Amino acid sequence: MTTHESLTSAELHDRPAASDNAPAAPDGPTLSNGGLNIRGLHKVLGGRTIIDNLDLAVKEGELVSLLGPSGCGKTTTLRMIAGFLEPDSGSIEVEGQEVSHLGAENRPSAMVFQNYALWPHMTVAKNVGFPLKLRKMSKPAIQAKVDAVLELVSLLHHKDSKPARISGGEQQRVALARxxxxxxxxxxxxxPLSNLDAKLRVKVREDIRNIQQELGITTVIVTHDQEEAMSMSDRIAVMNAGRIEQYSTPEALYARPETEFVATFIGSMNRVEGRFHDGVITAGPDILGIRPEDVILGDSPFAGALPATVERVVPRGHFQEVYLRRADAQLRSFVTGEIMRPGQQTYAAIRKAMTFRDGRLVAEAGAAR
Ligand SMILES: Nc1ncnc2c1ncn2[C@@H]1O[C@H](COP(=O)(O)OP(=O)(O)O)[C@@H](O)[C@H]1O
Ligand SMILES: [Mg+2]
Incomplete structure (x- = not known):
């Protein structure tokens, strides 16, 4: 942090009522003119509550992921934002305008579908230009816009190809261009990446992020893949059973998960029943969450370490996933450099543990919060 920023925050701290609290509504999320603001979104389908009183605020120019397991309501939420599904209740504002009463074609949003939904009989250029044709834009104007956007997604050379003649990654970019x-x-x-192979996925997610930042466009991406969400997003809303469990930056979700669900879904975690005290696990009713990187190994005794036996080793490329048996628990650790073997004796220390009670984080590293 620069000196200037420190001074500014100190100033704000002296006068909290002036600018800090002014735009906040008395209850509910902060109102803003830009971006997307969802309040109290609710949807029942087939007699079941699918989306449960959901609030979400996305700032202008921000990329936010809705991340959660299959069936948690991500697509349903996105379809309501886009206007393809009517909410039972709740409001959806885009750049300050209430849009929930508008049809999809009249909303200031555009959606890329999971299966791309390209028209097979139309060329790439025709597919991309179709929404503009619907808006009765002139042919030359459509052509100019289509060329510009195909240039942006590096597909100008395929403008006269049919979708079946181009690769999956290229089809994805056509859908994005449209x-x-x-x-x-x-x-x-x-x-957007679920139909692509692993290597292409990494490339296309970088392309999408770059284009999004270049255009500064407010974006919501639905995904069940935590790595994808972590690598692309400014913030991630972790969804579980129609609700948002936690809404934070990728770093904060990993370092300070508020619930056991989030801790399990984001990254990797040893889940042990017990109590954590002085580096040792004893019997207890709580759930402990220990990240594998917080299980430290050494080939001789060191502070906090207990003897441990290597039970199983899974090669993971640039590191090994090592399953250990310690007197108090079975633990998993990530090891780089040294090659470990099953049966090997080692020493393991637990650097940090999260304690969950009734699914909520109540303590970190054994110390009460
Ligand atoms: N039209 C529908 N009628 C009944 N249930 C539905 C309908 N559409 C979706 N659902 C159910 O809503 C839940 C959430 O679906 P969806 O939003 O597609 O999940 P996600 O995209 O997170 O995988 C699922 O259990 C699904 O079966
Ligand atoms: Mg879905």
């Missing part, structure tokens, strides 16, 4: 050509204020993508 959304971007509408110059939406809000871009919505449903599992």
């Amino acid at each position: 959304a971007l050509v509408q110059e939406p204020k809000l871009l919505l993508l449903d599992e």
Whole structure:
């Protein structure tokens, strides 16, 4: 932090009522003019509550992921934001405008569907230009816009190809171009990478992030893949059973998960029943969450370490996943450099443990919060 920023925050601290608290509503999330603001979104389908009183605020220019397991309600939420599904109740504002009463075609948003939904008989250029044709834009104007957006997604050379003749990654970019050509204020993508192979996924997620930042477009991406969400997003809303469990930056979700669900879903975790005290696990009713990187190994005794036996080793490329048996627990650790073997004797210390009670984080490293 620079000196200037320190001074500014100190100033704000002296006068909290002036600017800090002014825009906040008395109850509910902060109102803002830009971006997306969802309040009290609710949907029952087939007699079941699928989306349960959901609030979400996305700042202008921000990329937010809705991350959660299959069936938790991500697509349903996105379809309501886009206007393809009517909410039972709740409000959806885009750049300060209430849109929940508008049809999809009249909303300032554009959606990229999970299966791309390209028209097979149309060329790439026709597919991309179609939303503009619907808006009765002139042919030359459509052509100019389509060329510009195909250039942006590096597909100009394929403008006359049919979708079946191009690769999955290219089809994905056509679907993205068809959304971007509408110059939406809000871009919505449903599992945009799920149909691509692992290597291409990394490339395309970088492409999407770069284009999103270049255009500064407010974006909501639905995904069940935590690595994808972590690598692309400014913030992640972790969803579970129609609710948002936690809404934070990728770093904060990993370092300070508020619930056991979030801790388990984001990253890797040893889950042990017990109590954590002085580096040792004893019997207890709580759930302990220990990240594998917080299990430290050494080949001779060191502070906090207990003897441990290597039971299983799983090669993971640049590191090994090592399953250990210690007197108080079975633990998993990540090891780089040294090659470990099953049966090997070692020493293991637990550097940090999260304590969950009734699913909520109550303590970190054994010390009460
Ligand atoms: N039209 C529908 N009628 C009944 N149940 C539905 C309907 N659409 C979705 N659901 C249910 O809502 C839940 C959430 O679905 P969805 O939003 O597609 O989940 P996700 O995208 O997170 O995998 C699922 O249990 C699904 O079966
Ligand atoms: Mg889905």
